[in-house]
Amino acid sequence: ERRVVIVGAGMAGVQTAVALREHGWVGTVTVLGAEPHPPYDRPPLSKAVLLGKAEGSAFEVDFASLGIDLQLGREATGLRPAEHLLETAAGPVPYDVLVIATGAEPVRLPGSEGLPGVHLLRTLDDAVGLRPVLAAQHDVVAVGAGWIGAEVATAAREAGCEVTVVEAADRVLAGAMPAEVAARMAPWYAESGARLMLGARVSTVEPGAVVLDDGTRLPAGAVVVGIGARPATGWLEGSGIELGEDRAVVADERLRTSLPDVYAVGDCASFPSARYGERLLVHHWDNAMQGPRTVAANIVLGPAEGPVYDPVPYFWSEQFGRFVQYAGHHAAADELLWRGDPSTAAWSVCWLRAGVLVALLAVGRPRDLAQGRKLIEKGASLDRTKAADASVPLKAA
Numbered sequence: 001e002r003r004v005v006i007v008g009a010g011m012a013g014v015q016t017a018v019a020l021r022e023h024g025w026v027g028t029v030t031v032l033g034a035e036p037h038p039p040y041d042r043p044p045l046s047k048a049v050l051l052g053k054a055e056g057s058a059f060e061v062d063f064a065s066l067g068i069d070l071q072l073g074r075e076a077t078g079l080r081p082a083e084h085l086l087e088t089a090a091g092p093v094p095y096d097v098l099v100i101a102t103g104a105e106p107v108r109l110p111g112s113e114g115l116p117g118v119h120l121l122r123t124l125d126d127a128v129g130l131r132p133v134l135a136a137q138h139d140v141v142a143v144g145a146g147w148i149g150a151e152v153a154t155a156a157r158e159a160g161c162e163v164t165v166v167e168a169a170d171r172v173l174a175g176a177m178p179a180e181v182a183a184r185m186a187p188w189y190a191e192s193g194a195r196l197m198l199g200a201r202v203s204t205v206e207p208g209a210v211v212l213d214d215g216t217r218l219p220a221g222a223v224v225v226g227i228g229a230r231p232a233t234g235w236l237e238g239s240g241i242e243l244g245e246d247r248a249v250v251a252d253e254r255l256r257t258s259l260p261d262v263y264a265v266g267d268c269a270s271f272p273s274a275r276y277g278e279r280l281l282v283h284h285w286d287n288a289m290q291g292p293r294t295v296a297a298n299i300v301l302g303p304a305e306g307p308v309y310d311p312v313p314y315f316w317s318e319q320f321g322r323f324v325q326y327a328g329h330h331a332a333a334d335e336l337l338w339r340g341d342p343s344t345a346a347w348s349v350c351w352l353r354a355g356v357l358v359a360l361l362a363v364g365r366p367r368d369l370a371q372g373r374k375l376i377e378k379g380a381s382l383d384r385t386k387a388a389d390a391s392v393p394l395k396a397a
């Protein structure tokens, strides 16, 4: 029997296992997960789980009935590709095909490691550790005004905490949005009662306080660090697998890695996008949902027969009472087109490349997102005047 071994029991790993069975894989499927918990979904961790509105977010997958051998609390520590062996503390695991789905790990704030009251938010344990802090209405300092920082601020305000968000860049979502769009999202912080400090750097974290570079002391019952995540690929060091400068496993258009019989998918892997003409490293849920189907189909059909992965990336965020969605991928040179009035509750932004829609941000306009996503998939051109009119549906020129 041929053996597929999947490393990582998050969304991408679990979906790969499920998709293998859906595609009729008859060999064995083993999933190794470093965490002790039954596999769970991460988006609720900064939302319902953090606020105690949901206990957990375990996937509803019946592993036993699918014939999936799930081994929790078992971490891969190395890879010996020539022998087709995975290393773990409990002994080696042989594979015929290996899928790397180890996700990402949060970037730590230098000097804050191990300090009491300093939290990250990546795992169920992190969320469970942070929940009583919010419930006790401590003063919260969130470091980083990215997606996680915004959602933490939202939840902490909802819980009744005083919230200060400290961001080193001159704007929110600096890695994701251009300045003119970020400028329309920044006021949401104050509107919710959170204080946003842009261009502010943390110097040191002390018991009960965060000290900034300029000497400002912010009282902090808890510090939540949300300054990004990096592919969890340290365990692959020395295996000979190609890793990028961003630490991602370098995968090809079928999500195959530089090693024979080894695939990579989800937050840990980058892939070439023919659609966007660049290599993408996507840290969003939908990529961990779609990528596994490509991997499974290629494993079942054979590595050159299966489909090519070239998605229109998609993600959402729930922040400050708003539903924010984004589809596609834009570059700095793309043309930005406003759709609707960004001072109102619902508006969108389109990005065009040579007149063709390549990306769309929708705030409280899910229909724009649905229509825009299809147009992006088709490579449709837009009529600028009509697209700017939020009262008419988005459609191809």
Ligand code: FAD
Residues within 6 Å of the ligand: 007, 008, 009, 010, 011, 012, 013, 032, 033, 034, 035, 041, 042, 043, 044, 045, 046, 074, 075, 076, 077, 101, 102, 103, 104, 121, 122, 123, 148, 232, 235, 265, 266, 267, 268, 282, 283, 284, 285, 286, 288, 314, 315, 316, 317, 318
């Ligand atoms: P992960 O979910 O990171 O899973 C990887 C798993 O592999 C982990 O369980 C890890 O313990 C395990 N692992 C790591 N190393 C090893 C090893 N050596 N051996 C064995 N196991 C290992 N995306 C959105 O689109 N919208 C959202 O609203 C949203 N909200 C989010 C909120 C939070 C708090 C977080 C953390 C993420 C959020 N995301 C959101 C992103 C989304 O959850 C991720 O893109 C998705 O979880 C990626 O899945 P993955 O399986 O690739 O990686």
